[in-house]
Amino acid sequence: MSANTALAEKYRNNFLKEIEEQVEMGDWVKMCMQCGVCSGSCPTNFQSAWEHPPQELFMMIRAGKREEVLTTTSMWNCTSCYNCIVRCPRKLPITHIMHGIAEYAHRIGKAPKMQATRFFSGLFWKNATRTGRVNELKLSMGLYFKDGLGAGIKEGMKMKDVALGLMKAKRLNPFELFGGHKCKDQKGIQAMLKKAYEIERSRKAAKMAG
Amino acid sequence: MAKHEYAFYPGCSSQKGASASNYLTSVESMCKTLDVKLTEIPDWNCCGASIGYAEAGELPRHVLNARNFALSEQNLPGQEIVATCAACWLGARETRERLTHSDTLMADTREALKEAGLTINEMPEIRHMVEVLIEDLGFDEMAKHVVRPLEGVKIAGYVGCQTNRPFGVAGESFENPQYLDKMVEMVGAEPIPEYEQKVTCCGGALAFSEPEKAQAQIKDIVESAYDHGAEMIVTPCPLCQANVEIYQGQINQRYGTKFNIPVMYYSQLMVVAYGGSAKDAALNGQVIKARRLEEIAAKPVKR
Numbered sequence: 162m163s164a165n166t167a168l169a170e171k172y173r174n175n176f177l178k179e180i181e182e183q184v185e186m187g188d189w190v191k192m193c194m195q196c197g198v199c200s201g202s203c204p205t206n207f208q209s210a211w212e213h214p215p216q217e218l219f220m221m222i223r224a225g226k227r228e229e230v231l232t233t234t235s236m237w238n239c240t241s242c243y244n245c246i247v248r249c250p251r252k253l254p255i256t257h258i259m260h261g262i263a264e265y266a267h268r269i270g271k272a273p274k275m276q277a278t279r280f281f282s283g284l285f286w287k288n289a290t291r292t293g294r295v296n297e298l299k300l301s302m303g304l305y306f307k308d309g310l311g312a313g314i315k316e317g318m319k320m321k322d323v324a325l326g327l328m329k330a331k332r333l334n335p336f337e338l339f340g341g342h343k344c345k346d347q348k349g350i351q352a353m354l355k356k357a358y359e360i361e362r363s364r365k366a367a368k369m370a371g
Numbered sequence: 372m373a374k375h376e377y378a379f380y381p382g383c384s385s386q387k388g389a390s391a392s393n394y395l396t397s398v399e400s401m402c403k404t405l406d407v408k409l410t411e412i413p414d415w416n417c418c419g420a421s422i423g424y425a426e427a428g429e430l431p432r433h434v435l436n437a438r439n440f441a442l443s444e445q446n447l448p449g450q451e452i453v454a455t456c457a458a459c460w461l462g463a464r465e466t467r468e469r470l471t472h473s474d475t476l477m478a479d480t481r482e483a484l485k486e487a488g489l490t491i492n493e494m495p496e497i498r499h500m501v502e503v504l505i506e507d508l509g510f511d512e513m514a515k516h517v518v519r520p521l522e523g524v525k526i527a528g529y530v531g532c533q534t535n536r537p538f539g540v541a542g543e544s545f546e547n548p549q550y551l552d553k554m555v556e557m558v559g560a561e562p563i564p565e566y567e568q569k570v571t572c573c574g575g576a577l578a579f580s581e582p583e584k585a586q587a588q589i590k591d592i593v594e595s596a597y598d599h600g601a602e603m604i605v606t607p608c609p610l611c612q613a614n615v616e617i618y619q620g621q622i623n624q625r626y627g628t629k630f631n632i633p634v635m636y637y638s639q640l641m642v643v644a645y646g647g648s649a650k651d652a653a654l655n656g657q658v659i660k661a662r663r664l665e666e667i668a669a670k671p672v673k674r
Contacts, residue, residue, distance in 0.1 A: 204574070208584055240574055240577050242533075244572070246536065246537045247536045261424075277581050278576070279425055282422050282423060283425045285420065285423050285576070287426065326620075326658040332388070332389065332392055333390065334387075342387075346414055350416060353434055353484055354483070357434040357479070358431055
């Protein structure tokens with residue numbers, strides 16, 4: 162049984178409970194009073210419109226629309242500007258809930274696979290934690306080449322002027338490709354993160370069993 | 372001994388050859404003038420930034436920040452941690468807040484840290500460099516060192532998101548923070564209090580992954596600065612600086628605009644006003660050169 166099937170079975174007809182137990186800050190969802198200030202404060206919702214803005218996602222969770230919520234591109238539009246958090250009259254940590262739902266959808270394999278920000282988010286975390294420090298050049302290259310070599314070269318050409326400007330200003334180092342900045346105790350970092358994932362997984366599993 | 376000492380968390384983008392290396396250079400010059408001593412936390416690691424959320428989960432993200440706290444406590448006991456990057460500051464502060472409020476999270480974090488041979492006994496204070504300037508030194512102390520006021524230069528103070536929300540600088544409003552305008556005034560330049568895009572989001576990491584969305588926001592930020600007659604924009608955040616500066620060419624192509632406005636760090640303005648050279652202020656790190664500041668930096672200092 163896949164992780165998704167097991168979770169869907171366990172929380173059948175109670176998607177709100179699933180979100181409360183499995184998603185970071187998910188227990189805040191029921192506090193939403195549907196005022197829509199979050200949607201009106203969201204820069205990407207304002208510019209290009211989310212499929213389901215935050216207050217709509219909250220209502221959909223309560224209505225049990227599991228498939229629609231977990232597979233939407235909506236929360237991947239979050240720019241982490243925290244405007245919704247500071248304006249929410251009921252003090253819901255909306256930014257964190259959006260990240261939490263996105264992370265959950267990604268974790269159980271429901272998130273849209275080729276959504277660019279989902280891809281970039283995973284890439285960033287792996288890039289940063291591999292050596293303990295971000296390698297900006299490899300990060301950009303990893304993004305441009307996500308759809309293969311041809312698309313990557315095309316994407317790279319589009320970014321040529323931006324990259325050259327940065328290189329001239331000594332803010333992009335081509336030699337980062339062969340190494341770059343890193344932490345000394347990479348072994349310790351890997352061990353500590355491995356442990357953190359283990360603990361987090363066992364806590365979530367305990368909630369599911371409980 | 373320096374007047375103020377801190378454990379320093381420079382962050383990935385500040386490193387040599389990275390996107391905000393000019394920020395670090397100017398901060399170092401600024402701190403020299405202000406007698407602020409920053410000691411780098413040995414072997415510090417990335418904060419995970421907000422954009423790491425898909426893979427980070429909750430505990431791994433806090434453990435990553437907690438490692439820096441532990442290293443700071445071990446090597447620089449008793450010192451507050453100062454970050455120059457908005458994301459580093461926010462990430463670390465968030466971890467501090469969560470660990471302080473949850474015994475379970477704290478215990479789990481300690482258990483994970485043990486794997487790296489580290490521990491936390493005391494929760495450090497996490498400060499942004501602008502908090503140090505405003506709260507620990509104050510505007511009077513900052514102004515004392517101005518020997519080359521940036522007279523007649525009109526500057527739009529772009530605060531952005533993450534130094535402003537969700538934590539922000541104490542006493543400031545989320546919708547219309549004043550400190551950056553006050554800093555512009557302090558260096559002798561002309562602020563634009565009616566600049567209405569001062570807390571608009573630059574698109575953050577979406578500038579990489581979904582550039583058309585971020586660039587629509589950046590366009591508003593730059594356009595409004597021009598509308599108010601600004602010659603340059605100033606910001607306290609490395610990602611705001613990069614996003615608002617380096618994509619102006621692409622925005623011009625997309626929208627038919629003719630943007631070409633320099634985007635500076637507050638620290639660069641201060642170094643020039645403090646009598647520093649263009650090199651001290653790392654003005655060569657701008658992709659869009661701040662000619663007016665370069666000219667001022669070449670002038671002799673009035674003492």
